[in-house]
Amino acid sequence: MTVLSIENVSKRYQLNQKGNSTDDLRDTITRWSNSLFQPSKNKNTKEDFWALKGVNLEVKQGDRLGLVGANGAGKSTLLKVLSQITEPTTGIVRVKGRMASLLEVGTGFHPELTGRENIFLNGAILGMQKSEILRHFDAIVDFAGINKFIDTPVKRYSSGMYVRLGFAIAAHLEPEILVVDEVLAVGDADFQKKSIGKMRDVSNSGRTLIFVSHNLTAVQGLCNKGAYLRNGELIKAGKIDEVVNEYVKTVSKFQLTQNWSDPNDAPGNDQARIKSISLTPNQEILVDNFDTRTPLKIAFEYWNMMDNAELNVSIFLYSMTGECVFNIADDAKIYQKGIVRAECNIPGDFLNDGSYYISAMIVKDRLAPVFFFEDALAFDVLDYREGTDWFGKWPGAVRPKLITVNSVQKELL
Amino acid sequence: MNSRERIITAKKSITDYLKEIWSFKELFWILAKRDILVKYKQTVLGIGWSVIRPLITMIVMAFAFGKIGKLDTNTAIPFTLVVAPGVIVWLFFSQSLQALSQSIVINSNLVSKVYFPRLIIPLSTIFLGLVDVLISTILFFIICIWYQFLPDWKLFLVPVFILMTFLAAFGIGLISAVLNVKFRDIGQIIPFVIQFGYFISPVGYLTESVRSTGQPWFYKLFVLNPVTGCIDALRWCMLDDFAEFNWNSFLPLVIFIVVTFFYSIRFFRKHENSFVDHI
Numbered sequence: 001m002t003v004l005s006i007e008n009v010s011k012r013y014q015l016n017q018k019g020n021s022t023d024d025l026r027d028t029i030t031r032w033s034n035s036l037f038q039p040s041k042n043k044n045t046k047e048d049f050w051a052l053k054g055v056n057l058e059v060k061q062g063d064r065l066g067l068v069g070a071n072g073a074g075k076s077t078l079l080k081v082l083s084q085i086t087e088p089t090t091g092i093v094r095v096k097g098r099m100a101s102l103l104e105v106g107t108g109f110h111p112e113l114t115g116r117e118n119i120f121l122n123g124a125i126l127g128m129q130k131s132e133i134l135r136h137f138d139a140i141v142d143f144a145g146i147n148k149f150i151d152t153p154v155k156r157y158s159s160g161m162y163v164r165l166g167f168a169i170a171a172h173l174e175p176e177i178l179v180v181d182e183v184l185a186v187g188d189a190d191f192q193k194k195s196i197g198k199m200r201d202v203s204n205s206g207r208t209l210i211f212v213s214h215n216l217t218a219v220q221g222l223c224n225k226g227a228y229l230r231n232g233e234l235i236k237a238g239k240i241d242e243v244v245n246e247y248v249k250t251v252s253k254f255q256l257t258q259n260w261s262d263p264n265d266a267p268g269n270d271q272a273r274i275k276s277i278s279l280t281p282n283q284e285i286l287v288d289n290f291d292t293r294t295p296l297k298i299a300f301e302y303w304n305m306m307d308n309a310e311l312n313v314s315i316f317l318y319s320m321t322g323e324c325v326f327n328i329a330d331d332a333k334i335y336q337k338g339i340v341r342a343e344c345n346i347p348g349d350f351l352n353d354g355s356y357y358i359s360a361m362i363v364k365d366r367l368a369p370v371f372f373f374e375d376a377l378a379f380d381v382l383d384y385r386e387g388t389d390w391f392g393k394w395p396g397a398v399r400p401k402l403i404t405v406n407s408v409q410k411e412l413l
Numbered sequence: 414m415n416s417r418e419r420i421i422t423a424k425k426s427i428t429d430y431l432k433e434i435w436s437f438k439e440l441f442w443i444l445a446k447r448d449i450l451v452k453y454k455q456t457v458l459g460i461g462w463s464v465i466r467p468l469i470t471m472i473v474m475a476f477a478f479g480k481i482g483k484l485d486t487n488t489a490i491p492f493t494l495v496v497a498p499g500v501i502v503w504l505f506f507s508q509s510l511q512a513l514s515q516s517i518v519i520n521s522n523l524v525s526k527v528y529f530p531r532l533i534i535p536l537s538t539i540f541l542g543l544v545d546v547l548i549s550t551i552l553f554f555i556i557c558i559w560y561q562f563l564p565d566w567k568l569f570l571v572p573v574f575i576l577m578t579f580l581a582a583f584g585i586g587l588i589s590a591v592l593n594v595k596f597r598d599i600g601q602i603i604p605f606v607i608q609f610g611y612f613i614s615p616v617g618y619l620t621e622s623v624r625s626t627g628q629p630w631f632y633k634l635f636v637l638n639p640v641t642g643c644i645d646a647l648r649w650c651m652l653d654d655f656a657e658f659n660w661n662s663f664l665p666l667v668i669f670i671v672v673t674f675f676y677s678i679r680f681f682r683k684h685e686n687s688f689v690d691h692i
Contacts, residue, residue, distance in 0.1 A: 084528035124443040
């Protein structure tokens, strides 16, 4: 039975061309008064952006649908439309049964209220009836493990307790359709395991799950159906493995260098623009392919448009499934307008064989991201091994040689 | 399995809209309860503040306008009683207006993460001020006993005029709430409006004294203030036959409520779906 059908759904956002991110009353009045005199000129300042373009999708009861796609592909917009936070510009969504969406853990918690009061508040916000909350109350408190602190204001909770309570409430929702955004990204490993387990329970009991994550391993492990979105369009829908393969195939473009000669065309914004990024083997002998022994060098250059800006660069390395292998940043320093170069060395005998991709972020004042250059590079590391007769796939995100295992004969019999 | 089918599309009819609000009534109560609970958290006196504020205001007003301003010389009943309805209306009106105009921005974490009819948020602010109204009314009765004053049957109309006071604040409050999402300037303007609105409303004096200043144009403007209508009506029903019913201020109030109510709801509906883009 079809429980959710998305028919030709599009969503348009209007972008202000002039970059009016600081939209205050004075600006609007100025624009109004300008438009009195130059009515035609003002109309050009709005630009349409279609976050979703004619998406058609059907979800059957009991399906576990994983939405995949790069950032900005429209996954979150689709979730927002499904959970009715924004309305679609055109098209219709038909929903059969109660739907609950979990875009965040602990939505609407009030810090001054106690755990008990917040359970009722959050439950009502997520759409539970009071009788339902009462029925699950003890189970929620147990699951969160906060029995002692139930009458303490949540502002005195540790962040772990806060997240556990938020998830415990959501876990006891009994919707027919559960929509989950990357809530798994927060919390420790234990919590992630717990939440994945809870979502499996949801689908095992015949309910429907819609799940968005960048972590392809989690999507593949949890879902049976998939939908792949790119630039707001639905590229492929069907069995999860086929969809993930399609996604990986189109994404894994082998890209070792990117260059821009003109700052005006380069990705970035008014504060910084990307000049170049490249990945080369960091050794005398140049090789075409990298294997696990090859030391690598990432060279990253950008145009800094700000004077006296305290900047640093943060490099992210992801495995192909979207898990971050590491994130390394340099020390923040004061830079003037001009080109800034950053280098990052990855030693040989560190990465495992497989596909990786790299993103770079420029950070200002040690905390504010200026620009996040995502999926900047993509590369494969080939396998190399010696002294073994085993040639199966080596597990792990990394295969560092600096961590060693040593065995000695401790006793003779 | 719930077989009811829900349709998410760009345009919703008004009846669907009202039905939907009704189906979220539980959230309405919870939000109202939250606001009241939070208001008195971590205070020593707790709900005592709702007694102290109107009480002190009444005493100060009676003293300032009655004794210093010498307005109490020609009133038939104690001046504290005359001031009481004014204070009740004013505190309720200003509190409601303030809470309404901030309601959406304060609840931005809800607006951007979960769906429910957004109108629930401003509607639920009514209870915040109602607690104070209830307490000040009890206070009024205590003052009545103190002065051995007996109000008549018209007292039963108090809830009607209290509701009208909320409706008077509702229209402008709702429009301010919408504008405040995009222009935080509103957050600066409202306290300012409340501050001087106090002086152009007959809280500590009588509308009658304005009429007798001998400047008819000023009186004509004065009665257009919706708060004047509320206070006059409440004085009429709370103070036996001390004050006559003032149609001059009541009619503008009714017109004001009807116009702003429907316009503000239309305005709200038009903008509620873009809150999340601006918040």
